[in-house]
Amino acid sequence: MTETTAGTAVIPRLKPPYDPAELDDAVKNRGAVILCDAYTEQECDTLLGQIAEHKRSHPEEWEYTTRSMLGTYQGPDTATALHLLVGAIPCAAGMVVHPDILGCARRLLKPLSDTVLLTLTEYIERRPGAPAQGLHRDTVAWPHMPVGEHPIMLTAIAAMTDFTAANGATWVVLDSHGGLASDAAPGWEGAVQAEMNRGDVLLFRADLFHAGGANTTDSDVRHFFSMAYQVAWLRPIENSTLSVPPRVAAELAEDVQELLGYSHELVLGLYKGGDPKNALRVS
Numbered sequence: 001m002t003e004t005t006a007g008t009a010v011i012p013r014l015k016p017p018y019d020p021a022e023l024d025d026a027v028k029n030r031g032a033v034i035l036c037d038a039y040t041e042q043e044c045d046t047l048l049g050q051i052a053e054h055k056r057s058h059p060e061e062w063e064y065t066t067r068s069m070l071g072t073y074q075g076p077d078t079a080t081a082l083h084l085l086v087g088a089i090p091c092a093a094g095m096v097v098h099p100d101i102l103g104c105a106r107r108l109l110k111p112l113s114d115t116v117l118l119t120l121t122e123y124i125e126r127r128p129g130a131p132a133q134g135l136h137r138d139t140v141a142w143p144h145m146p147v148g149e150h151p152i153m154l155t156a157i158a159a160m161t162d163f164t165a166a167n168g169a170t171w172v173v174l175d176s177h178g179g180l181a182s183d184a185a186p187g188w189e190g191a192v193q194a195e196m197n198r199g200d201v202l203l204f205r206a207d208l209f210h211a212g213g214a215n216t217t218d219s220d221v222r223h224f225f226s227m228a229y230q231v232a233w234l235r236p237i238e239n240s241t242l243s244v245p246p247r248v249a250a251e252l253a254e255d256v257q258e259l260l261g262y263s264h265e266l267v268l269g270l271y272k273g274g275d276p277k278n279a280l281r282v283s
């Protein structure tokens with residue numbers, strides 16, 4: 001394992017093939033890790049190409065997204081976010097089942113939940129002039145839910161273009177996990193930026209304080225795909241079974257179907273008294 005240093009903080013950095021024990025230890029105990037080369041150049045090109053095509057063919061959705069509840073959080077003038085990528089962007093379904101990212105999510109969420117759900121799949125671009133966000137925890141959706149030793153959600157930010165200090169690479173405060181999303185944020189003095197090459201992934205416990213940085217460049221747009229995984233007994237942020245209805249989900253791989261909510265956690269999520277996967281069966 002190598003490490004990224006800025007100030008005194010150090011983000012663990014793993015090269016492929018990633019060692020699962022090192023990966024899990026870094027995410028669970030320090031809060032974050034950088035997975036170098038998690039996606040190929042071609043995968044990044046494909047995602048950005050499909051995003052561009054979606055923007056061209058669905059302008060109304062992009063208009064909607066800048067005014068959406070979470071879109072405004074990005075700052076409407078200098079950032080754009082598109083949610084619910086699975087079902088809208090063809091390559092997203094394959095990207096969310098990256099074996100090392102999903103494997104880590106399954107292992108770290110397992111003590112609290114047998115099943116894992118996608119809670120967010122989001123493409124974001126933060127343009128020159130984008131201000132720094134406030135330090136926050138992504139568990140903000142459940143402000144009263146205490147988080148302890150085991151995380152309830154993991155976020156993966158996949159760099160689709162290089163993340164630099166100047167274009168606003170994500171800041172994280174290592175070891176700041178645990179507690180409530182409504183806790184006061186720590187000071188910036190302990191924060192470190194996740195500078196990454198295109199294709200690298202910042203994987204972190206969603207209860208870790210972090211923030212998008214200010215883009216102080218003239219022309220460097222920072223593009224990323226953010227995907228998050230959660231325990232199956234909390235209501236997910238995005239409504240995946242509405243955005244990917246059964247007739248569309250039926251065409252996807254089984255692990256993607258499960259992540260979207262065509263699955264049940266004990267008696268949660270039942271459909272007609274049984275497994276919601278039954279809704280995907282064609283007669």
Ligand SMILES: O=C(O)CCC(=O)C(=O)O
Pocket residue numbers: 126133138157168169170171210211212213
């Ligand atoms: O911009 C980033 O790198 C992080 C974005 C983020 O944390 C958020 O939108 O919640």
